[in-house]
Amino acid sequence: MAGSLPVSPLAPTGGFPDLPEVAGVRFASVEAGVKYTGRTDVMLAELIPGTVIAGTFTRSQTRSAPVLDCEAKLGGDSETGAAILVNSGNSNAFTGIRGVEAVRAVTAEVARVLDIPETRVFTASTGVIGEPLPHERITTVVEDLRASLSVEGIAAAAKAIMTTDTYPKGTKRVVEIAGETVTITGIAKGSGMIAPDMGTMLVYIFTDAKVEFDALQKLVSTACEKTFNCITVDSDTSTSDTLIVAATGASGVQVDESEAFRLGLSEVMLDLALQVVRDGEGATKLVRVNVRSATTNEDAKRVAMSIANSPLVKTAIAGEDPNWGRVVMAVGKSGAVADRDRLTIKFGDTLVAENGMVAEGYVEAEAAAHMQQSEIDLTVDLGLGDGEVTVYTCDLTAQYVAINADYRS
Amino acid sequence: MAGSLPVSPLAPTGGFPDLPEVAGVRFASVEAGVKYTGRTDVMLAELIPGTVIAGTFTRSQTRSAPVLDCEAKLGGDSETGAAILVNSGNSNAFTGIRGVEAVRAVTAEVARVLDIPETRVFTASTGVIGEPLPHERITTVVEDLRASLSVEGIAAAAKAIMTTDTYPKGTKRVVEIAGETVTITGIAKGSGMIAPDMGTMLVYIFTDAKVEFDALQKLVSTACEKTFNCITVDSDTSTSDTLIVAATGASGVQVDESEAFRLGLSEVMLDLALQVVRDGEGATKLVRVNVRSATTNEDAKRVAMSIANSPLVKTAIAGEDPNWGRVVMAVGKSGAVADRDRLTIKFGDTLVAENGMVAEGYVEAEAAAHMQQSEIDLTVDLGLGDGEVTVYTCDLTAQYVAINADYRS
Numbered sequence: 001m002a003g004s005l006p007v008s009p010l011a012p013t014g015g016f017p018d019l020p021e022v023a024g025v026r027f028a029s030v031e032a033g034v035k036y037t038g039r040t041d042v043m044l045a046e047l048i049p050g051t052v053i054a055g056t057f058t059r060s061q062t063r064s065a066p067v068l069d070c071e072a073k074l075g076g077d078s079e080t081g082a083a084i085l086v087n088s089g090n091s092n093a094f095t096g097i098r099g100v101e102a103v104r105a106v107t108a109e110v111a112r113v114l115d116i117p118e119t120r121v122f123t124a125s126t127g128v129i130g131e132p133l134p135h136e137r138i139t140t141v142v143e144d145l146r147a148s149l150s151v152e153g154i155a156a157a158a159k160a161i162m163t164t165d166t167y168p169k170g171t172k173r174v175v176e177i178a179g180e181t182v183t184i185t186g187i188a189k190g191s192g193m194i195a196p197d198m199g200t201m202l203v204y205i206f207t208d209a210k211v212e213f214d215a216l217q218k219l220v221s222t223a224c225e226k227t228f229n230c231i232t233v234d235s236d237t238s239t240s241d242t243l244i245v246a247a248t249g250a251s252g253v254q255v256d257e258s259e260a261f262r263l264g265l266s267e268v269m270l271d272l273a274l275q276v277v278r279d280g281e282g283a284t285k286l287v288r289v290n291v292r293s294a295t296t297n298e299d300a301k302r303v304a305m306s307i308a309n310s311p312l313v314k315t316a317i318a319g320e321d322p323n324w325g326r327v328v329m330a331v332g333k334s335g336a337v338a339d340r341d342r343l344t345i346k347f348g349d350t351l352v353a354e355n356g357m358v359a360e361g362y363v364e365a366e367a368a369a370h371m372q373q374s375e376i377d378l379t380v381d382l383g384l385g386d387g388e389v390t391v392y393t394c395d396l397t398a399q400y401v402a403i404n405a406d407y408r409s
Numbered sequence: 410m411a412g413s414l415p416v417s418p419l420a421p422t423g424g425f426p427d428l429p430e431v432a433g434v435r436f437a438s439v440e441a442g443v444k445y446t447g448r449t450d451v452m453l454a455e456l457i458p459g460t461v462i463a464g465t466f467t468r469s470q471t472r473s474a475p476v477l478d479c480e481a482k483l484g485g486d487s488e489t490g491a492a493i494l495v496n497s498g499n500s501n502a503f504t505g506i507r508g509v510e511a512v513r514a515v516t517a518e519v520a521r522v523l524d525i526p527e528t529r530v531f532t533a534s535t536g537v538i539g540e541p542l543p544h545e546r547i548t549t550v551v552e553d554l555r556a557s558l559s560v561e562g563i564a565a566a567a568k569a570i571m572t573t574d575t576y577p578k579g580t581k582r583v584v585e586i587a588g589e590t591v592t593i594t595g596i597a598k599g600s601g602m603i604a605p606d607m608g609t610m611l612v613y614i615f616t617d618a619k620v621e622f623d624a625l626q627k628l629v630s631t632a633c634e635k636t637f638n639c640i641t642v643d644s645d646t647s648t649s650d651t652l653i654v655a656a657t658g659a660s661g662v663q664v665d666e667s668e669a670f671r672l673g674l675s676e677v678m679l680d681l682a683l684q685v686v687r688d689g690e691g692a693t694k695l696v697r698v699n700v701r702s703a704t705t706n707e708d709a710k711r712v713a714m715s716i717a718n719s720p721l722v723k724t725a726i727a728g729e730d731p732n733w734g735r736v737v738m739a740v741g742k743s744g745a746v747a748d749r750d751r752l753t754i755k756f757g758d759t760l761v762a763e764n765g766m767v768a769e770g771y772v773e774a775e776a777a778a779h780m781q782q783s784e785i786d787l788t789v790d791l792g793l794g795d796g797e798v799t800v801y802t803c804d805l806t807a808q809y810v811a812i813n814a815d816y817r818s
Binding site: 096098131311315321326328338397404 | 467468470471472502503504505506507508538539540541720721724725728730733734735738741742744745746748749752764766805807810813814
């Protein structure tokens, strides 16, 4: 049950960060009783006219109705106001025609209450797959949501979208552009690429920057490649993953070409992505898999994901075992171009293997000491070209199995 | 430590089968102390002149020295005698130039003792990765091996090649071809596509059939696609997987075109493949993932492997939970062509989902009852074309994590 799990040992210290207001966005959250009781489970973000909305979504072939609806709405007319509504407890995924009807009912009610077009209402649902969404529980609270909209509601919103998350996730960056200030805040949920039965990683990022849709979408897609598309908890992909960036323009600062904004947005996305990994189910270690000198960036990612998703590598990390033989195995099975005899492997700063065999003077105790840290660095140099990537993952523990074997019952 | 694990609950009842002699093959096993103590760890199979040898090997880019050596020797002159020598305890993988030297030393000694060319000596090594193979412990026992060669030694050979296996694996088929009899026997080891740190699935099949190399290699490669290439324990691929089929020809029965032989060989391979899955690390369930009506056979396999390798599906099976939402998720992430609204999913004989949502009249108790069996059938019909496959896997339990997190220490 959501909230009953102990907080991840990798959770950021200091709790949820103090997030600044972003001009042009207001938030509200309520208890709608979609599935959970005794906690908020629906959040609404209201956005001023002119807000540009970009996003990326799951690549799953079995995407949920809300995902398909959001995808279709990106890039539309941004002159009117807009809204984002998210419920937890039910993912409205694999719900057939009833799923489409549920999305239509919710977006229509939000559009009516906020007096905006339905095409400007972006919804998401996260929770159990395959059960019809009781959408009337949501439509009946939209008026209440509107009544409690506040510029300070983002922390509460981050809590309302949690499912198996053990802590709410948020971050901020304040960017200086030619003497003016742009603010970026973001919230996320996710505790597995798909959490047990309770799918979905959801990410909402807000900024008062002024930016054209095409420019924003490109920034988001590019940054996503090195952030959210570089994390993995268990290799499983949600039917509902959604990332939305809403730029209200209220600062008046145009950022289409701004390197500082690009950097700030990327940092917000990476920060939230790592918070998701740190809340990976059963995780006790945050692992950076650095692959260098691959033939291409694509090959680097293939190798890194093969390592990061290998059950044998992940269980070795859980056991604090510098088991580099399993890293060699994962390189070999990745399908990427690799030459066994040119591989170099490091655990932390310790050179473990080179020239196709264990390194001269390798002392296992040094690598073993690194494995006892809560943050682990595995670096594989393929010795072939310029391709590189860093992928982020966590270990695979018996707790992961316990959570996922026993969750629904 | 090999042998210290309890026998898999899925092990075949009745123990190791009573295997008939195959004319033209003799076996011997000894304790060489490569790594283990108190058990046999080297086996030798001696094959008569005229024996045709085919095989398939791991596709890993980090294949071991013995694998590279065997690959190069397939299809060579078959007029002389031949030999297969296998050690357990050390995989001679990722051992650089010393690995190549070790293979050379062992093959040279076997060739000398048996008076056959080095090109007819096929070796394999299975065990820890990355430690130099103490090959002198093997070369010193080759004379002893020769002295104890026996036509009845196959059961002992099956034991000598075990690492983390919890039981020795063997099977047989006797095939009638135009009133004459051909015998096929086989042994295998493997307890994961790679066992923890102790890589490798090894399979040796012997027959007295008479067959040309090209015909045998084609039979083996084709049968492998539907047997050993359709099993997965943990998605991890060994650096040393080796399958060798030796046809001595001693029966005098030519089988190049024989459908009965093809079938018999396929059955032996499937039987051994399933014995490997049944000994999957921590396994409590044997799972058949049947994918039907995919656009192509390749797409069917992509979907089936995505399901069979999904940690969330495998943990749900361990928890006896008919969690079909995770099956939908795995179909969606597979990359294969799929239409959410045409999917049909069955657990055992129970129709769980169709038309993009839960099936009318679905009673979870029926599917839940199937999940309590030790053999589980998951069937996904994509409703698109003629592509189909059956893939075999096991569940993912806390015992898998325990074995792999703690093994080396």
